[in-house]
Ligand SMILES: O=c1ccn([C@@H]2O[C@H](COP(=O)(O)OP(=O)(O)O[C@H]3O[C@H](CO)[C@@H](O)[C@H](O)[C@H]3O)[C@@H](O)[C@H]2O)c(=O)[nH]1
């Protein structure tokens with residue numbers, strides 16, 4: 001027996017009885033669905049009423065189509081339930097520090113107004129304080145705004161980190177983002193006494209001072225009317241640690257290097273958003289440090305514990321796994337989610353349930369942030385050179401040049417398995433390499449290369465993470481999901497309706513871009529990927545289409561109800577039980593899943609309501625924007641999520657009150673649907689009572705009531721509320737008109 005077999009670095013356990021229950025449920029629910037669709041099909045093609053009116057047939061057909069689509073999505077979602085697993089890591093068994101591989105940390109920021117520099121610096125500082133040999137850790141900040149304010153803040157952060165790192169190591173601090181550490185002692189950092197307490201107070205003063213300096217700089221920049229973010233700028237690369245001249249070499253040796261990178265930006269030249277920024281970081285760091293592993297973080301996602309690097313290495317350094325392991329994903333968790341979680345921002349369901357399911361069938365979907373990537377795999381993202389050989393070994397210099405551009409140092413770096421260079425070595429070679437780094441950060445560098453197409457993070461979708469990860473999996477690579485007991489990364493969830501809907505709109509556009517391209521997960525690539533994993537990718541890509549499913553229910557059913565037309569079996573017939581049973585089965589199942597994650601009835605309902613709202617608004621608008629792009633009318637944009645903490649907004653969020661400010665077009669479909677359902681419900685109930693048609697309309701009156709209850713926050717926002725978060729009356733005129741138009745056309749059509 002070898003050493004490895006005795007002491008594995010990690011273990012995998014299939015989650016039982018969850019897996020067995022999942023499979024049993026799949027069987028049970030699919031029989032219900034089959035029965036339901038059978039009934040729909042027969043009553044559509046062999047209607048009981050001899051000559052049904054055309055409009056009624058159309059309405060039934062629409063609902064049938066919606067149900068077929070819903071059922072298909074449900075089938076695809078079973079991929080997530082097929083084989084849920086949990087993993088344990090044993091970082092104590094890792095090789096000694098001097099044998100650990102270097103890691104480059106990439107942090108992206110794009111706009112100092114939407115992403116406050118003090119918060120971004122918290123992320124930077126938390127990454128610098130990872131528990132990893134400091135000489136093997138380099139932190140790169142990509143600033144797409146090219147802002148001098150961010151540059152200034154980064155220098156300040158480096159100085160602050162000098163004391164902070166020492167403090168954390170000495171006192172074994174777990175929460176290494178200073179803001180989180182000083183604002184609570186909850187995160188595993190107990191009470192301090194005596195001299196330790198004094199030290200903490202001193203540290204806190206230093207931190208306050210650090211924040212003040214950034215604040216003052218912000219004010220100064222504004223006063224001087226400096227534009228601190230410019231749309232166009234040249235590239236700028238700074239080795240912050242080298243500029244910190246008043247630190248001794250010894251002090252610097254205890255700190256990870258810190259590099260500021262702003263790529264060049266020019267109007268008219270597409271910069272490909274975050275994927276573009278990451279690719280510049282891949283090149284710049286390739287020249288400067290070329291660590292074999294890369295940790296990617298969003299600027300609002302700080303390290304909430306120091307251990308993730310070693311935990312990730314438990315997978316990357318496992319000889320049985322590492323040869324085809326592309327990345328280790330950690331869950332995204334949010335630090336600012338309120339107990340009622342009205343916007344369903346916690347992402348618990350996604351990361352604690354779905355991603356565990358993915359891990360059992362090939363590995364989690366790349367999730368944009370909180371992942372440790374093996375650099376080599378994105379040298380050939382589409383795995384064209386396959387067979388376990390990566391780009392470096394597989395192609396000659398000429399080919400390499402065509403793929404990654406003319407930079408010789410970069411080609412050299414890519415050909416190496418991992419570099420021995422450290423940043424200090426590079427400096428001793430003079431400024432040549434810094435100049436080269438500028439060169440690879442210019443806008444023109446990617447011209448006529450394969451960056452974004454076959455090399456690096458891929459450009460064809462605004463969900464670069466999903467798309468890039470998909471290609472890696474298609475090439476037969478794997479990923480692993482690491483969920484240690486202590487949450488290693490914490491980010492901020494949007495806390496107002498606009499940001500929330502905007503974010504899901506971007507995601508749905510990005511996903512549909514993939515779904516409707518030749519990369520559609522249902523058909524693309526060879527079958528190296530397991531079938532359940534493929535189903536999960538397809539489910540995710542097509543998820544925004546649930547908007548069509550929901551809209552059919554939210555428009556056709558109430559209109560028919562209003563006009564006294566029954567779309568469901570009579571309540572007194574056995575078929576009604578099939579429909580009711582399917583609904584109850586769905587609800588009960590989703591409740592069980594949420595409760596198993598520690599959710600309450602309240603958070604379950606919030607999530608359901610948000611799913612409906614997202615479907616009606618974000619998913620629909622995402623679908624429209626992708627359609628516009630397909631017919632060449634518009635580009636799909638990466639609209640940045642706002643991270644500024646508005647206090648009034650935060651207060652409303654904490655109290656569980658929706659904030660609709662600035663919703664604009666995102667609210668349009670929501671208001672329309674809410675008004676329409678309300679009117680149809682009231683009118684329809686009147687008719688139902690008069691005609692005493694309860695038996696035939698029971699399902700629809702229930703659905704109508706459900707829609708009204710779910711859209712109550714909208715109705716309240718329009719008619720009841722007076723605070724700033726309400727929906728201004730001006731915003732309801734057009735939706736009101738539209739709902740009137742829809743209702744009258746419905747009336748006309750159904751009375752023909
Ligand atoms: O042109 C850009 C646009 C964005 N970013 C950065 O990308 C990150 C994510 O942007 P954000 O606005 O916070 O989007 P989210 O919706 O919160 O991000 C989620 O969705 C993205 C894909 O749409 C993923 O890339 C992210 O990792 C994932 O957290 C941030 O650090 C930004 O600074 C850039 O660097 N350049």
Ligand SMILES: [Mn+2]
Pocket residue numbers: 298300491641
């Ligand atoms: Mn974000």
